[in-house]
Amino acid sequence: MSAQRRIGEPILVVEDVSLSFGGVRALANVSFDVREHEIRAIIGPNGAGKSSMLNVINGVYHPQTGTVTYRGVKRHRVHPHEAARQGIARTFQNIALFKGMTVLDNIMTGRNLKTRTSFLEQAIWIGRARREELEQRRKVEEVIDFLEIQHVRKTPVGRLPYGLQKRVELARALAAEPDLLLLDEPMAGMNIEEKQDMCRFVLSVNEEYGTTIVLIEHDMGVVMDLSDRVVVLDYGKLLADGTPDAVRANQAVIDAYLGVKH
Amino acid sequence: MLYREAGQFKATYAEDQQIFPIRQDRIAITALLLVAFLVIPFVASDYWLKAILIPFLIFSLAALGLNILTGYAGQLSLGTAGFMAVGAFAAYNFELRVEWMPILVSWALGGLAAALVGIVFGLPSLRIKGFYLAVATLAAQFFIVWALTKFPWFSNYSSSGVITTGKTEIFGYVFDSPREKYLLVLAIVVLMALAAKNMVRSETGRAWMAVRDMDVAAEVVGIRMMHTKLLAFAVSSFYCGVAGALYAYAYIGTVEPEGFNLDLSFRILFMIIIGGVGSILGSFLGAGFIILFPIFLNSYADPIAHALGIDLPPGMTSNLELMIFGALIIFFLAVEPHGLARLWQIGKEKLRLWPFPH
Numbered sequence: 001m002s003a004q005r006r007i008g009e010p011i012l013v014v015e016d017v018s019l020s021f022g023g024v025r026a027l028a029n030v031s032f033d034v035r036e037h038e039i040r041a042i043i044g045p046n047g048a049g050k051s052s053m054l055n056v057i058n059g060v061y062h063p064q065t066g067t068v069t070y071r072g073v074k075r076h077r078v079h080p081h082e083a084a085r086q087g088i089a090r091t092f093q094n095i096a097l098f099k100g101m102t103v104l105d106n107i108m109t110g111r112n113l114k115t116r117t118s119f120l121e122q123a124i125w126i127g128r129a130r131r132e133e134l135e136q137r138r139k140v141e142e143v144i145d146f147l148e149i150q151h152v153r154k155t156p157v158g159r160l161p162y163g164l165q166k167r168v169e170l171a172r173a174l175a176a177e178p179d180l181l182l183l184d185e186p187m188a189g190m191n192i193e194e195k196q197d198m199c200r201f202v203l204s205v206n207e208e209y210g211t212t213i214v215l216i217e218h219d220m221g222v223v224m225d226l227s228d229r230v231v232v233l234d235y236g237k238l239l240a241d242g243t244p245d246a247v248r249a250n251q252a253v254i255d256a257y258l259g260v261k262h
Numbered sequence: 263m264l265y266r267e268a269g270q271f272k273a274t275y276a277e278d279q280q281i282f283p284i285r286q287d288r289i290a291i292t293a294l295l296l297v298a299f300l301v302i303p304f305v306a307s308d309y310w311l312k313a314i315l316i317p318f319l320i321f322s323l324a325a326l327g328l329n330i331l332t333g334y335a336g337q338l339s340l341g342t343a344g345f346m347a348v349g350a351f352a353a354y355n356f357e358l359r360v361e362w363m364p365i366l367v368s369w370a371l372g373g374l375a376a377a378l379v380g381i382v383f384g385l386p387s388l389r390i391k392g393f394y395l396a397v398a399t400l401a402a403q404f405f406i407v408w409a410l411t412k413f414p415w416f417s418n419y420s421s422s423g424v425i426t427t428g429k430t431e432i433f434g435y436v437f438d439s440p441r442e443k444y445l446l447v448l449a450i451v452v453l454m455a456l457a458a459k460n461m462v463r464s465e466t467g468r469a470w471m472a473v474r475d476m477d478v479a480a481e482v483v484g485i486r487m488m489h490t491k492l493l494a495f496a497v498s499s500f501y502c503g504v505a506g507a508l509y510a511y512a513y514i515g516t517v518e519p520e521g522f523n524l525d526l527s528f529r530i531l532f533m534i535i536i537g538g539v540g541s542i543l544g545s546f547l548g549a550g551f552i553i554l555f556p557i558f559l560n561s562y563a564d565p566i567a568h569a570l571g572i573d574l575p576p577g578m579t580s581n582l583e584l585m586i587f588g589a590l591i592i593f594f595l596a597v598e599p600h601g602l603a604r605l606w607q608i609g610k611e612k613l614r615l616w617p618f619p620h
């Protein structure tokens with residue numbers, strides 16, 4: 001079955017969203033939707049508002065106007081931890097791992113919402129807390145296997161090379177078993193092999209778990225190959241929205257992003 | 263050679279997640295506990311038990327409490343002694359005013375009272391961080407000591423503001439001698455240290471550390487900031503409160519609010535800086551160091567100075583103590599922020615590989 005046929009109804013609808021910081025307009029009347037199971041790319045030049053868009057989706061920023069509808073529910077001032085509860089996970093452009101903790105602990109933290117025991121049960125340890133901890137560990141090991149980072153599981157994340165840190169961050173997001181995964185430049189600063197690995201992981205996550213993915217990426221080859229549909233932002237405005245081929249052929253996009261022909 | 267884990271394979275996650283995954287460590291900690299429970303009480307003199315070992319255990323517990331808050335959850339606090347005072351005075355009042363209450367329950371309630379006060383003074387942590395939060399907890403320190411002095415009800419209208427604790431009786435058995443008190447304190451401290459270790463190695467501890475390391479990312483993975491920070495304040499203050507109650511009941515016997523002053527808060531902060539921030543073991547190492555070092559200096563500073571041909575002026579040893587502590591704290595902050603516990607860990611890692619360099 002091809003990816004196109006699995007794609008379902010929109011699960012995230014962004015309507016007319018505007019966001020400004022003082023006099024700077026980061027986003028101006030942006031509307032688009034994300035369908036279930038699809039890989040949706042957001043592209044645009046630096047400062048176009050791509051990361052701001054992700055921050056609006058998972059509640060780090062609150063837009064001044066416009067609405068975000070997730071799974072048919074219109075949201076009002078959602079906090080990031082509530083967004084996480086609704087099944088939205090993300091990675092950051094600048095790696096946001098917990099530096100003092102090991103790879104394993106970082107990924108285990110991604111499962112915090114699956115924990116049912118209270119701190120008192122955890123203090124006593126014997127019984128439910130222990131069983132639950134082992135169950136979480138089993139799930140985390142699945143993610144570790146999936147992303148092929150078994151050899152570093154006990155290493156403090158600060159000691160890992162950049163590419164692996166990015167992968168651990170993806171692992172932490174995946175450990176939450178999200179419905180919607182936001183990836184902010186997952187391949188930035190990687191060499192070609194690391195990029196290929198990361199593409200493989202993004203595609204497998206989408207195919208095996210059916211996770212809907214919104215990703216920001218600068219590597220056009222990657223974007224065109226991976227994504228089902230592409231949103232193009234420029235100076236906070238929506239420039240184009242469509243399939244990779246349609247976007248590639250769009251004259252406004254070519255002018256603004258890929259360069260004006262001389 | 264002895265400290266090798268070759269051949270110790272872990273076949274289950276449970277084996278891999280033990281507190282001491284290496285067999286030699288398990289043997290060492292068992293031996294240490296056996297000595298602490300079965301040998302020391304019969305070997306150590308009353309002076310050692312009363313003046314060194316009991317305060318060592320009590321300060322370890324207080325340092326452990328502060329370490330939960332500062333080392334694991336990353337919230338700097340200068341109110342440790344204040345929370346200890348709440349524990350001591352609350353336990354005293356529970357014992358005094360509710361006659362049937364068993365002593366262990368009144369100590370636990372002392373801890374809970376400290377936890378409540380800790381939550382109140384932890385509220386500013388939701389808005390401010392680091393240095394400014396330290397100033398806010400400083401307010402807790404001064405306010406608590408002031409309130410305990412100002413309202414004589416807390417000290418049962420004693421004219422000097424000093425409280426004298428009653429006897430420690432559990433199920434009709436009176437813990438009177440230093441040996442009995444030592445064993446009681448030891449049991450409580452071991453149990454609470456184990457509980458702390460269990461918390462920091464499970465979800466609670468990971469949430470604390472996530473908030474400490476990067477709060478934005480912590481929120482994005484679903485950790486509730488308010489709940490996590492206030493829980494750290496509550497648990498930390500509970501530990502400090504119980505330490506305060508033990509300080510009053512098992513160590514000093516008569517305490518006044520001024521005994522829990524800012525100096526004491528700083529002493530406990532120094533314990534975790536020297537011992538190791540974010541380490542359970544570090545709390546014990548730091549407390550041991552800060553309690554034993556002055557004693558060592560008192561006994562040996564003069565002979566060492568003589569041997570070197572220097573005459574120390576009288577009173578010099580106590581100044582020496584301050585100077586050496588100051589130098590050590592600067593050293594640890596600059597060179598090894600994770601303290602003695604980290605040095606211990608590095609030593610163990612080296613030992614695993616010895617005699618090979620890699």
